[in-house]
Amino acid sequence: MARRDIGTDDPRVRVRPARSKPRRSKKQVDYSASPTAFVFAVDRGRIHVQMGDTKLVGVKARALGRHGIVVGDQVRVTGDLSGKSGSLARIVEVLPRQTELTRSAEDSPGAKEKPMVANANQMAIVTACADPLPRPGMIDRLLVAAYCAGIEPLLLVTKSDLTSPEPLLELFRPLQVPSVVTSIESGEGLDEVAELLAGRVSVLVGHSGVGKSSLMNTLIPDAARSTGHVNQVTGRGRHTSTSVMALPYQDGWLIDTPGIRSFGLAHISEEDLLAAFPDLAEVATRCPKLCPHLQSSPGCQLSSLEETDPAQERRVESFRRLLASQHSQNTLV
Numbered sequence: 001m002a003r004r005d006i007g008t009d010d011p012r013v014r015v016r017p018a019r020s021k022p023r024r025s026k027k028q029v030d031y032s033a034s035p036t037a038f039v040f041a042v043d044r045g046r047i048h049v050q051m052g053d054t055k056l057v058g059v060k061a062r063a064l065g066r067h068g069i070v071v072g073d074q075v076r077v078t079g080d081l082s083g084k085s086g087s088l089a090r091i092v093e094v095l096p097r098q099t100e101l102t103r104s105a106e107d108s109p110g111a112k113e114k115p116m117v118a119n120a121n122q123m124a125i126v127t128a129c130a131d132p133l134p135r136p137g138m139i140d141r142l143l144v145a146a147y148c149a150g151i152e153p154l155l156l157v158t159k160s161d162l163t164s165p166e167p168l169l170e171l172f173r174p175l176q177v178p179s180v181v182t183s184i185e186s187g188e189g190l191d192e193v194a195e196l197l198a199g200r201v202s203v204l205v206g207h208s209g210v211g212k213s214s215l216m217n218t219l220i221p222d223a224a225r226s227t228g229h230v231n232q233v234t235g236r237g238r239h240t241s242t243s244v245m246a247l248p249y250q251d252g253w254l255i256d257t258p259g260i261r262s263f264g265l266a267h268i269s270e271e272d273l274l275a276a277f278p279d280l281a282e283v284a285t286r287c288p289k290l291c292p293h294l295q296s297s298p299g300c301q302l303s304s305l306e307e308t309d310p311a312q313e314r315r316v317e318s319f320r321r322l323l324a325s326q327h328s329q330n331t332l333v
Contacts (some may be wrong), residue, residue: 028063031092034076034262038071038253039118047091049075050248051298056081058089067094071119071244072201099150101203104264113267114138117203117244117255123151124197126206126215130162135207136171139209140325141263143175146274148268151260154196155179158211161186174314184214194219198250208259216256220247223256270323279312280305295320 013110037049037056047069056075058068069075097118104113114228118133123146125132138153146153155172158169161183169179173266180187180196195218204212216223246255270292274281284291288299295303302320306313 013133024048029092031076031078033274034078035081036074036095037077038246039071039073040253041073041181041243042069042071043243047075049077049089050082051077054081054083056083057087058091061090061092064091064094065165068294069094070115070118071246072120072203072253073097074119083087101149101151102267104146104266105134107156113330116257120151120201120203121253122154122197122200122202124156124202124204126156126158126204126212127157127168128210128211129157129168130159130209132209134168136168137325138207138260138263139172140322141265142267143177144265144273144322144325145263148272152200153177156193156204156215156216157181158181159185160188161192164327172318174318176315184211184218190218194250197254198252200252202252202259203255205257205260207261210259212256212259216247216254220249220254223247230324265325273323274319277315280316280319293323 035050035051039047039049041048044061047060049056049058056077056080058075060067074095075091076093077089078086081089088193092201097116099120100115100124101117101120102113102115111187123142125142125146127139131302134157143153157168157178157179160181164191167182171180178218180192182193186192193215204215206212213223222266242254244252244257274284274293281304283301284293286301287293287297288328291297293300293302297303302316306316
């Protein structure tokens with residue numbers, strides 16, 4: 001029997017409609033009315049935040065993807081906001097950061113940046129007069145990082161009961177960095193430090209053993225930050241704080257960080273550093289194109305400034321020291 005073709009217009013033919021996948025809405029959920037909170041700790045996937053007087057534990061929403069969250073971030077939260085034991089909030093949005101303190105893994109081009117703290121407006125660089133000995137190279141690097149992040153630096157010199165801090169202070173005086181000499185043993189300078197830290201979001205950074213955690217425990221008696229000792233053979237402090245932690249302090253926050261032995265600056269350019277010195281940047285506009293602003297650079301106007309303005313001479317020297325520190329390939333300073 002010959003096959004007869006049946007057209008699609010024949011009433012005996014049933015045409016199934018093509019299946020189409022449901023379209024996902026591209027409209028994002030508006031969380032602008034959700035409450036905000038301050039991130040004071042991040043620990044193994046759990047994000048600890050302060051919302052008003054309530055402490056919450058939260059997890060990052062999947063929609064945030066690989067967006068990293070660090071101490072100091074302001075975030076929006078939803079979910080269980082009761083703060084009860086076992087409750088879990090959801091971090092749905094990270095608000096734009098006003099500042100971001102970052103470090104590079106190393107000083108080679110292309111080194112990966114690692115955010116440490118967000119929204120700090122003051123960096124308290126803590127260094128000891130002795131035990132362990134001060135390392136000016138590290139202080140230089142931290143100053144570079146602070147200047148380029150738009151964070152005001154503050155030099156806190158501890159353990160003044162052991163030796164005179166004057167040689168160290170003299171080295172950084174041309175940079176006009178506010179400084180305070182302190183001693184936990186004698187109480188020197190503690191009232192001034194308390195006043196300078198009040199109402200600010202301050203991040204404390206420095207080598208292990210210089211007294212960051214001891215200072216935190218003195219200013220905030222219930223802080224209970226672990227303290228250690230200095231190795232008498234190597235002269236280096238032992239890591240005690242193992243994570244970044246923020247604690248409320250007089251209408252602001254103190255952020256304690258683990259002791260550091262290196263601080264890479266590969267993410268910072270010469271232009272970024274020069275911009276932190278407006279007076280020198282104005283003079284540098286008259287330099288030859290691509291001038292590296294080193295002492296050996298032909299035609300560098302900073303050198304002429306040294307010759308004509310004795311008051312600025314040491315400031316230029318300090319800037320070039322920071323520049324050299326930024327270029328240094330050795331992060332163990």
